[in-house]
Amino acid sequence: MFMNSNLFEPGKSKPERSFVQLAVKQNQRLDGRRSNESRDVELTFGSDWGSVVVSMGDTQVMAQVTCEMGPPALSRPNEGKIHLNVLLGGVAFLDEAYNTHDQRSLKLNSLLERTFRSSRSIDLESLCVAAEKHVWCIRVNVNVINHDGNLYDASSIATLAALMHFRRPDVTYKDGELRIFKQNEREFMPLLFHHYPVSVTYCVYKSSGQPILDPTLLEENAADSVIVLSFNSYQELCSLTAGGTTPTNAPTVMQCARNAAARCKSLLDFVRKALALDEERRSQGDRSVDGLVGLILNTEHKLSYNKLMGIQKQRQQQPPPSENIELDNESSETPVANEEPSNEEGAGAPMDTSDWLPHDEDSQELPMRSEASPSKAGKYKTNKKTRPRKQNHSDSEEEARQFI
Numbered sequence: 001m002f003m004n005s006n007l008f009e010p011g012k013s014k015p016e017r018s019f020v021q022l023a024v025k026q027n028q029r030l031d032g033r034r035s036n037e038s039r040d041v042e043l044t045f046g047s048d049w050g051s052v053v054v055s056m057g058d059t060q061v062m063a064q065v066t067c068e069m070g071p072p073a074l075s076r077p078n079e080g081k082i083h084l085n086v087l088l089g090g091v092a093f094l095d096e097a098y099n100t101h102d103q104r105s106l107k108l109n110s111l112l113e114r115t116f117r118s119s120r121s122i123d124l125e126s127l128c129v130a131a132e133k134h135v136w137c138i139r140v141n142v143n144v145i146n147h148d149g150n151l152y153d154a155s156s157i158a159t160l161a162a163l164m165h166f167r168r169p170d171v172t173y174k175d176g177e178l179r180i181f182k183q184n185e186r187e188f189m190p191l192l193f194h195h196y197p198v199s200v201t202y203c204v205y206k207s208s209g210q211p212i213l214d215p216t217l218l219e220e221n222a223a224d225s226v227i228v229l230s231f232n233s234y235q236e237l238c239s240l241t242a243g244g245t246t247p248t249n250a251p252t253v254m255q256c257a258r259n260a261a262a263r264c265k266s267l268l269d270f271v272r273k274a275l276a277l278d279e280e281r282r283s284q285g286d287r288s289v290d291g292l293v294g295l296i297l298n299t300e301h302k303l304s305y306n307k308l309m310g311i312q313k314q315r316q317q318q319p320p321p322s323e324n325i326e327l328d329n330e331s332s333e334t335p336v337a338n339e340e341p342s343n344e345e346g347a348g349a350p351m352d353t354s355d356w357l358p359h360d361e362d363s364q365e366l367p368m369r370s371e372a373s374p375s376k377a378g379k380y381k382t383n384k385k386t387r388p389r390k391q392n393h394s395d396s397e398e399e400a401r402q403f404i
Helices: 014-025 100-118 151-165 217-222 250-283 292-297 310-317 320-332 334-339 341-353 361-372 377-389 397-403
Strands: 041-045 051-056 059-070 081-087 128-130 134-146 171-174 177-180 198-204 225-231 237-244
Touching: 014 217, 041 151, 041 250, 051 151, 059 151, 081 100, 100 134, 100 151, 100 225, 100 237, 128 171, 134 151, 151 198, 151 250, 198 217, 198 250, 225 250
Parallel strands: 081 134
Antiparallel strands: 041 051, 051 059, 059 134, 128 134, 171 177, 198 225, 225 237
């Protein structure tokens, strides 16, 4: 049976690509979102430790964490192991005969390994029981239930939430005997982290210079290039993946990085709040949801990002007065802008990188002196008189009268 799997995947045909690029050029999206607006993220924790289902719109991903005792690696005898595996068996339109299935799974595996394993987010030394003999082997299985775009973010959120939710049994090793305690004997122990990374995906189009956050499957397949950024709560870059046919300039990458760092921090806060609510339910005797069908279909135990973080969004949207103040300041400086409009227009573009690049105070003072320099000798005399005053930082009335 000779069939091309690309025909069944939305966004692969030329009319769909041209339609999406035309919509992006007009700053419009099919689902009504803005370019920097993402879909709602929902978490559902299962009864077993480390079982989580993440849904972003129609994209659903389930992560399950398991552990077992095994020998360490020869190169690292004092560290445990962590294995990440992504399964795309739930996606029907991906045809295994044309390697679409394998390519997607390999990309997701490499992304998760760079985000969690290469960045050393988990303390692997804490998983060592006996050096060169017994260590914990952590395995994370990510199952894609439904694919509607942006599997990178959904799989990274599911992996992080599952690892933070997971508990391993306590172990003792004495006189060459290894004993693993049950949950009735001793409480299970959580994993130790160095940092908590989360990924954010952007799509770039040739028709528009504005990148799109959290793309759907149609937008992702019609995009010319994709940028995946992973940040932790300290706003440190953990991994960067960029590929496609559209060359991305430095201001675009820096703009995506700044917005991604803020979003990763808010997503981490959401995961922590969701874990706190799950602990409260367990302390009250509620065993959450049982089974795969219950995790997917149950709506009572779903924790929404928009609901939990809605209070913070309202606080962030409240300060319009600060924006009015900035507008007033800009209006007060309008005469200076009218004198030299060309310089300020050119300086407005690189303002996106001001928070990421070092500031030089001398470089900022030089143009102010050049603006004062067009005056004649009278102003230079006043500058000479004020130079000795800069050494004396007194605010007496006599000095003020002399200066006036």
